[in-house]
Amino acid sequence: MILHTVNRSPFDTNCLNDCLEMAAAGSSIILIEDGVYAALSKTQFTDQMLAALPKHNFYVLRPDLQARGIQDCIIDEIEAVDYSGFVTLCTELDKVVSWY
């Protein structure tokens, strides 16, 4: 399966949407850089994320959450990982596709 990275905020670009439309069911998606804003629990994109949660494994990069001060405001079901966890995900999955 593929690991997708999304590094743009859904408030800025259609990057997350493009990824969600293309990603096969069961694939993994990690939100990094400004992409972490998609993990916020009370925004106009939260329902879209909640709908996608059963289809994919979602992760979010903790240092990028902390840099933006939003580590306590994210959807519970999204797992926060550090860079080491990001590397491990890359090794566990077959390929990495970056959306930017």
Added chain:
Amino acid sequence: MIFSLAVYGAPFSCQASDSAYQFACALLEQGHRLHRVFFYHDGVYNGSTLATPPQDERNIPTSWSQLAEEHELDLVICVAAGLRRGMLDATEADRYEKPAHNLEQGFTLSGLGQLVEAAMISDRMITFGN
């Protein structure tokens, strides 16, 4: 496992360089091999030895250079993207009769074939776009 990274973003403009650098450190920490870091598009600015941020700020070109020295990394700047943006080594400066060159230690200029080769050799290729 063998990794290679492609960096498309300029330092101090977007987060791509920082993310790629942190990712590189984490994978080396885990004992993986980093075959090559390829800098393309505005990512070529990662190799400018003339970048002079304030002294209490991180210096991204220097950080790459130090990591390359510690781990014998291959830091490659796309020559076509680099020349257009004024990234020159001594050979290119001489060839085009420019008054200076500005490639940070540890970086080399080479062709896009190095990106293809990196993708073929490596188990994982990770792109950090801007």
